[in-house]
Amino acid sequence: MLIEAITSKVALDWMVSRGYKSLKIQYGKGKEPRIESNGLPIAIEVYDFLPSLDADMRKADLIISHAGAGTVMEALRLQKKLIVVINTMLMNNHQEELAGAMAERGHLLMVEKPEKLDDNLTWVSFNDFEPIVYEGGDEDSFAILLDSHLGFSSKKAD
Amino acid sequence: MLALILLLIVRAIYVIRGIRSEKPDLARRDPVKTLVVLGSGGHTTEMIQLLQQLKHESYTPLVFVVADTDITSMRRVEAFGARQPDSIYRIPRSREVGQSYLSSIVTTLWSFLHAFGIVLRIRPNVLLCNGPGTCLPIAIVTLAYRILGLCEGRIIFVESFCRVQSLSLTGKLLYHVVDLFVVHWESLQTKFPRSKVVSTFVPHRKT
Numbered sequence: 155m156l157i158e159a160i161t162s163k164v165a166l167d168w169m170v171s172r173g174y175k176s177l178k179i180q181y182g183k184g185k186e187p188r189i190e191s192n193g194l195p196i197a198i199e200v201y202d203f204l205p206s207l208d209a210d211m212r213k214a215d216l217i218i219s220h221a222g223a224g225t226v227m228e229a230l231r232l233q234k235k236l237i238v239v240i241n242t243m244l245m246n247n248h249q250e251e252l253a254g255a256m257a258e259r260g261h262l263l264m265v266e267k268p269e270k271l272d273d274n275l276t277w278v279s280f281n282d283f284e285p286i287v288y289e290g291g292d293e294d295s296f297a298i299l300l301d302s303h304l305g306f307s308s309k310k311a312d
Numbered sequence: 313m314l315a316l317i318l319l320l321i322v323r324a325i326y327v328i329r330g331i332r333s334e335k336p337d338l339a340r341r342d343p344v345k346t347l348v349v350l351g352s353g354g355h356t357t358e359m360i361q362l363l364q365q366l367k368h369e370s371y372t373p374l375v376f377v378v379a380d381t382d383i384t385s386m387r388r389v390e391a392f393g394a395r396q397p398d399s400i401y402r403i404p405r406s407r408e409v410g411q412s413y414l415s416s417i418v419t420t421l422w423s424f425l426h427a428f429g430i431v432l433r434i435r436p437n438v439l440l441c442n443g444p445g446t447c448l449p450i451a452i453v454t455l456a457y458r459i460l461g462l463c464e465g466r467i468i469f470v471e472s473f474c475r476v477q478s479l480s481l482t483g484k485l486l487y488h489v490v491d492l493f494v495v496h497w498e499s500l501q502t503k504f505p506r507s508k509v510v511s512t513f514v515p516h517r518k519t
Contacts (some may be wrong), residue, residue: 199419223354223472223474224354224357248474248475248478248480249474251476251477251478252473252474252476253473255475255476255497255499261379284515289515290498290513290515291361291510291511291513291514291515292511292512292515293361293364293512294365294366294512295510295511295512296362296365296470296494296510296512297366297367299492299494299508299510300366300468300492301367301370302336303336303337303468303491303492304336304340304344304370304438304466305336305337305338305339306340306367306370307339
């Protein structure tokens with residue numbers, strides 16, 4: 155669903171109009187999708203799985219994905235522009251909670267179903283999106299809580 | 313026999329009341345033997361990140377329990393360059409993804425049986441777990457041994473930071489019987505007042 159939506163004419167036209175020159179797609183399980191750029195100046199590459207998406211995510215200017223927590227957090231950590239498209243085929247997918255909360259804080263954009271991407275206006279609405287940078291948390295917050303709960307002095311050992 | 317049962321009940325009530333009073337310990341000098349259940353996948357990654365900030369000298373020895381079918385957790389520990397445990401135990405998983413209801417009863421009992429042996433050998437001061445189901449037998453058995461006076465068995469459950477509005481099933485089951493229930497979102501803390509919120513992954517909103 156998502157793959158069709160981001161390779162439709164509407165989607166590719168928008169990408170070209172925004173100056174994107176290359177589109178990489180990890181399609182996961184299932185058959186390799188047949189995608190044509192229809193003469194548009196955008197290079198499309200597909201792969202099923204890479205051991206790590208890290209290198210491609212670092213190079214990307216825009217990342218479009220489902221709400222998987224791993225992908226979402228990695229994209230935010232790399233301070234990338236991220237659009238999360240809800241996978242309506244999954245029932246009770248609690249990972250949407252995380253993406254929703256991050257969207258509410260302005261760190262990413264959320265699209266509630268892939269069909270929305272058939273509409274040119276959805277794509278145009280991405281034009282002005284400037285995410286608020288995700289700063290990460292206080293790493294030792296948990297250690298401080300646990301130390302105090304167990305009665306360890308909270309002072310750092312020298 | 314009846315007296316023994318009564319004694320056990322009284323002891324159980326005493327322990328659970330102690331847990332629910334939520335009084336932090338006054339002062340502790342000796343290190344705590346720490347048992348950590350690595351739940352696989354994202355659960356393991358989150359746990360590694362939580363462990364990274366704990367003082368080595370306070371939380372030692374460190375023991376890991378990993379599901380026997382889980383081959384990636386220990387690789388992740390290495391990949392993160394995280395602290396290696398002093399020992400590792402394997403436990404049969406209570407339920408694989410997609411397993412039928414009936415057969416999961418059998419496998420759950422089987423992993424409980426293993427949990428009795430594992431926890432008895434370790435007798436942890438502190439149990440750290442963050443789901444999913446794999447940690448349930450370990451947590452329940454630790455509580456049982458604590459009631460029997462076999463170990464200190466303080467139980468710390470950390471909900472996944474993916475949980476913003478609702479608890480996981482394991483979280484729901486353990487909510488009332490753990491010493492410390494940790495969540496990452498204020499929205500979740502308000503719904504579950506026993507829990508404590510940390511900002512390890514999610515910075516608190518400045519008000």
